[in-house]
Amino acid sequence: xxxxxxxxxxxxxxxxxxxxxxxxxxxxxxxxxxxxxxxxxxxxxxxxxxxxxxxxxxxxxxxxxxxxxxxxxxxxxxxxxxxxxxxxxxxxxxxxxxxxxxxxxxxxxxxxxxxxxxxxxxxxxxxxxxxxxxxxxxxxxxxxxxxxxxxxxxxxxxxxxxxxxxxxxxxxxxxxxxxxxxxxxxxxxxxxxxxxxxxxxxxxxxxxxxxxxxxxxxxxxxxxxxxxxxxxxxxxxxxxxxxxxxxxxxxxxxxxxxxxxxxxxxxxxxxxxxxxxxxxxxxxxxxxxxxxxxxxxxxxxxxxxxxxxxxxxxxxxxxxxxxxxxxxxxxxxxxxxxxxxxxxxxxxxxxxxxxxxxxxx
Amino acid sequence: xxxxxxxxxxxxxxxxxxxxxxxxxxxxxxxxxxxxxxxxxxxxxxxxxxxxxxxxxxxxxxxxxxxxxxxxxxxxxxxxxxxxxxxxxxxxxxxxxxxxxxxxxxxxxxxxxxxxxxxxxxxxxxxxxxxxxxxxxxxxxxxxxxxxxxxxxxxxxxxxxxxxxxxxxxxxxxxxxxxxxxxxxxxxxxxxxxxxxxxxxxxxxxxxxxxxxxxxxxxxxxxxxxxxxxxxxxxxxxxxxxxxxxxxxxxxxxxxxxxxxxxxxxxxxxxxxxxxxxxxxxxxxxxxxxxxxxxxxxxxxxxxxxxxxxxxxxxxxxxxxxxxxxxxxxxxxxxxxxxxxxxxxxxxxxxxxxxxxxxxx
Numbered sequence: 171x172x173x174x175x176x177x178x179x180x181x182x183x184x185x186x187x188x189x190x191x192x193x194x195x196x197x198x199x200x201x202x203x204x205x206x207x208x209x210x211x212x213x214x215x216x217x218x219x220x221x222x223x224x225x226x227x228x229x230x231x232x233x234x235x236x237x238x239x240x241x242x243x244x245x246x247x248x249x250x251x252x253x254x255x256x257x258x259x260x261x262x263x264x265x266x267x268x269x270x271x272x273x274x275x276x277x278x279x280x281x282x283x284x285x286x287x288x289x290x291x292x293x294x295x296x297x298x299x300x301x302x303x304x305x306x307x308x309x310x311x312x313x314x315x316x317x318x319x320x321x322x323x324x325x326x327x328x329x330x331x332x333x334x335x336x337x338x339x340x341x342x343x344x345x346x347x348x349x350x351x352x353x354x355x356x357x358x359x360x361x362x363x364x365x366x367x368x369x370x371x372x373x374x375x376x377x378x379x380x381x382x383x384x385x386x387x388x389x390x391x392x393x394x395x396x397x398x399x400x401x402x403x404x405x406x407x408x409x410x411x412x413x414x415x416x417x418x419x420x421x422x423x424x425x426x427x428x429x430x431x432x433x434x435x436x437x438x439x440x441x442x443x444x445x446x447x448x449x450x451x452x453x454x455x456x457x458x459x460x461x462x463x464x465x466x467x468x469x470x471x472x473x474x475x476x477x478x479x480x481x482x483x484x485x486x487x488x489x490x491x492x493x494x495x496x497x498x499x500x501x502x503x504x505x506x507x508x509x510x511x512x513x514x515x516x517x518x519x520x521x522x523x524x525x526x527x528x529x530x531x
Numbered sequence: 532x533x534x535x536x537x538x539x540x541x542x543x544x545x546x547x548x549x550x551x552x553x554x555x556x557x558x559x560x561x562x563x564x565x566x567x568x569x570x571x572x573x574x575x576x577x578x579x580x581x582x583x584x585x586x587x588x589x590x591x592x593x594x595x596x597x598x599x600x601x602x603x604x605x606x607x608x609x610x611x612x613x614x615x616x617x618x619x620x621x622x623x624x625x626x627x628x629x630x631x632x633x634x635x636x637x638x639x640x641x642x643x644x645x646x647x648x649x650x651x652x653x654x655x656x657x658x659x660x661x662x663x664x665x666x667x668x669x670x671x672x673x674x675x676x677x678x679x680x681x682x683x684x685x686x687x688x689x690x691x692x693x694x695x696x697x698x699x700x701x702x703x704x705x706x707x708x709x710x711x712x713x714x715x716x717x718x719x720x721x722x723x724x725x726x727x728x729x730x731x732x733x734x735x736x737x738x739x740x741x742x743x744x745x746x747x748x749x750x751x752x753x754x755x756x757x758x759x760x761x762x763x764x765x766x767x768x769x770x771x772x773x774x775x776x777x778x779x780x781x782x783x784x785x786x787x788x789x790x791x792x793x794x795x796x797x798x799x800x801x802x803x804x805x806x807x808x809x810x811x812x813x814x815x816x817x818x819x820x821x822x823x824x825x826x827x828x829x830x831x832x833x834x835x836x837x838x839x840x841x842x843x844x845x846x847x848x849x850x851x852x853x854x855x856x857x858x859x860x861x862x863x864x865x866x867x868x869x870x871x872x873x874x875x876x877x878x879x880x881x882x883x884x885x886x887x888x889x890x891x892x
Binding site: 229 | 585586587588589590625626627629634635637638639642643645652653654655656657658663664665666667668669
């Protein structure tokens with residue numbers, strides 16, 4: 171039960187101007203898009219009566235993996251509880267919701283903002299979801315949104331100057347050399363293998379897992395990913411700062427954002443390889459159908475910052491430069507308003523619903 | 532599921548010089564004294580095989596109510612898990628431990644110090660233990676140490692100048708007017724009623740509850756309690772500070788520490804009134820048998836401070852005076868070294884082991 175050593179950091183805690191709780195309404199809107207689909211899948215696939223009758227307990231246990239500090243997780247858990255309830259109006263199970271994120275997540279802030287009128291028992295289970303977090307066969311529904319695209323760590327070889335996969339001058343695999351792409355993809359596969367194995371052990375037969383993450387269309391070359399404009403300009407800002415002596419060039423070269431963006435084909439392959447889940451639904455969606463006007467680039471970058479700032483600070487150890495860095499990114503991206511708006515309307519959200527098969531593990 | 536409004540505050544968070552985690556080795560020693568008794572009771576009364584076989588789940592769920600920030604809770608939960616394991620060497624249940632304390636407890640500090648080599652799944656369930664925290668019939672063992680003597684709130688009437696139970700010039704019921712004593716005792720009874728009702732609903736039949744709290748011998752007058760020397764000198768320090776204009780006199784008058792110290796007779800009566808638990812053991816113990824030399828009054832007061840400081844700060848809103856206040860208490864108590872050492876060797880620890888009866892709730 172030892173946590174993996176992590177290069178990714180939790181979302182910003184607290185409730186300040188750069189906190190995740192204040193800068194996550196885009197993610198809320200992204201998840202909002204799938205709400206109807208999740209409700210459909212629960213109606214069709216989540217047999218509350220059967221799940222309760224096959225157990226001596228009267229409790230339905232849910233987990234949100236990568237919950238950050240709210241409020242999106244509360245909103246999501248409540249609509250899922252409501253959907254399960256309306257599935258079986260004649261029984262009244264207890265609900266217990268486990269909020270999960272890395273051990274260093276700001277759980278104090280999460281607890282202080284727990285909705286007082288929730289109708290579930292709230293608990294937290296801190297730790298890496300790439301390992302076991304819960305007892306055998308104890309969860310009935312697992313939800314994870316905008317978390318599993320974070321790798322458990324940056325692949326070692328992309329930080330190693332002597333390696334063919336060295337990623338100097340870039341901060342991501344998008345647009346990078348083939349060795350870098352392979353290293354990222356390999357790490358994602360290994361992470362998902364551990365993720366699915368752990369969930370298969372923790373979930374009851376018939377239990378449902380909802381997975382939402384960044385995604386890309388099948389067979390798109392990594393250099394063509396819509397997120398390239400963001401990662402390229404983040405890298406350009408860092409390189410400029412290194413040239414001006416604000417950051418160390420070696421540190422910029424060794425900095426890599428541990429995010430991998432899978433396509434449905436890859437995800438399907440990993441789920442089938444694990445073998446414990448049936449795929450009830452897997453698709454790509456456009457997350458920003460709600461976005462009618464042009465995106466405000468500052469607001470958008472503040473959302474990215476709330477989720478990613480910790481990863482920068484952990485690497486560069488220069489908290490005082492973080493405002494400067496994000497200001498430079500905003501300035502650079504402001505030159506491409508149309509391109510950014512176009513990208514935000516591409517299908518960059520992977521949505522999957524799995525069902526734990528009914529075999530004995 | 533709304534938390535009660537609380538006048539008591541959680542123990543000091545973090546890991547600084549006045550944190551509970553750095554100033555709780557006395558409590559550790561106090562609980563150490565009961566370890567052998569708890570192990571005996573688990574051996575005799577906790578039928579792991581039966582509890583597992585009567586459930587479709589392979590999980591034993593434990594809760595520590597009022598866990599503070601560690602490390603005592605980790606040490607206790609581990610020895611209890613070990614005791615349950617050695618009860619039934621032929622089965623290998625999963626263990627899930629729920630750490631509970633008030634919502635404002637420093638759970639971040641608790642999570643960061645979770646023992647990496649624990650052999651249980653860790654979770655937290657924040658909230659007041661005077662209400663429900665867990666699903667129906669979901670807990671197999673509940674432990675609570677040095678928590679249930681904290682009242683859910685100071686009784687309103689002791690803060691009310693117009694009431695016969697007004698407690699001006701004192702900060703506790705010990706040595707106070709009869710109306711004050713009754714108000715405190717009434718609140719404790721109501722709190723324990725809610726506590727026992729909630730636990731009866733949450734625990735499985737055959738489940739065990741270990742309760743450790745401050746205690747006093749049956750039929751001792753409240754004015755004779757061993758803790759009087761501490762509370763009187765705390766009050767004297769506050770009154771001095773009010774006289775010197777450092778604190779407001781009305782605020783000193785309205786300050787009351789929400790702790791009640793029950794005797795076994797009272798506790799037994801409350802448990803029998805609830806009716807859902809059999810009393811396997813109830814006794815008073817001397818918690819400081821390990822104390823061979825004279826107590827260091829500064830170390831002792833630092834322990835009191837780590838647990839109680841928040842309650843003072845919440846009331847007086849003068850964090851900057853807290854050092855001054857405790858220094859004055861240390862100075863005052865240093866005049867009574869023999870009396871204090873004598874008091875610390877009295878039987879001031881109530882220890883009870885209950886078993887949830889096997890009826891349907």
